[in-house]
Amino acid sequence: MARMSMIEAIRSAMDVSMERNDDVVVFGEDVGYFGGVFRCTAGLQQKYGKTRCFDTPISELGIVGAAIGMAAYGLRPCIEIQFADYVYPAFDQIASEAARIRYRSNGQFTCPIVIRMPTGGGIFGGQTHSQSPEALFTHVSGLKVVVPSNPVDAKGLLIAAIEDPDPVIFLEPKRLYNGPFDGHHDKPVTPWSKHALGEVPEGHFTVPLGKAEVRRAGAELTVLAYGTMTYVSEAAAADTGIDAEIIDLKTLLPLDLETIVASVSKTGRCVIVHEATLTSGFGAELAALVQKHCFYHLEAPITRVTGWDTPYPHAQEWDYFPGPARVGRAMIETMEG
Structure with a gap:
């Protein structure tokens, strides 16, 4: 190592x-x-x-x-x-x-x-x-x-x-x-x-494509994220005290739907976080899949936290992409829904 x-x-x-x-x-x-x-x-x-x-x-x-x-x-x-x-x-x-x-x-x-x-x-x-x-x-x-x-x-x-x-x-x-x-x-x-x-590890090894990972186990709410947003979601969960299960998707295609469905079926709530813009972002596909496969388990509407629907702002980029405060508010609102 x-x-x-x-x-x-x-x-x-x-x-x-x-x-x-x-x-x-x-x-x-x-x-x-x-x-x-x-x-x-x-x-x-x-x-x-x-x-x-x-x-x-x-x-x-x-x-x-x-x-x-x-x-x-x-x-x-x-x-x-x-x-x-x-x-x-x-x-x-x-x-x-x-x-x-x-x-x-x-x-x-x-x-x-x-x-x-x-x-x-x-x-x-x-x-x-x-x-x-x-x-x-x-x-x-x-x-x-x-x-x-x-x-x-x-x-x-x-x-x-x-x-x-x-x-x-x-x-x-x-x-x-x-x-x-x-x-x-x-x-x-x-x-x-x-x-x-x-x-x-210094030598050869592989991580399988198409397999997500539960980065933080939880029972109250599922967060679907990838890349940088997994860390932001972990920080938001720590700040709010919500027992959130955070899934790092790792591969968007092929998608590990089995891990997603198992988590949302358990928690009954879902927050999706990504840095890209809201409209037609990958979170929309995730929301549709969760709605289809976990409908009878959902206790609140699915929530997306994303970048703005604007051209990428230069000086305001740290407000543009989701931070712990925005993700935390979404988690609280979803828990209250």
């Missing part, structure tokens, strides 16, 4: 995967010589050479398109989109090509690519460096969508994603990149700080 930040765990996952399989290649903007804007790929080019870890032009469309071609040829690209906000020019390649190759070729071709993207706010990045676009990808059949919340899961899920035969969108909450986070953190995290956050 080693003490690692999430950045170090992600780097370790790529290192282990590249060492075990010569078909794994890593590329993207500034990921080679510089080691990535958040340093997730630091040292990989020096260790594996410029043919397996290399820089690309500033063209997300080109990065993803090249990765799809490589994957069809038999390689396993693990590519980086520098910020999730930059992925939109490549969305057609992801939705129309990567997600459909297995189906349109009747299984003759697969697309084993991983698309890594820093997501969410916390560094005052404004409208072009802070978005949470996970709902766009969960709408696309053929993709898997992963959002880790801690270094152990980040490494295990990333290795599992790289070994998966189909395309995986791997969203990395940048507020969790660098150190301890208790949910009350109210200042931007310095991307290059070096605070350890968890004990992580």
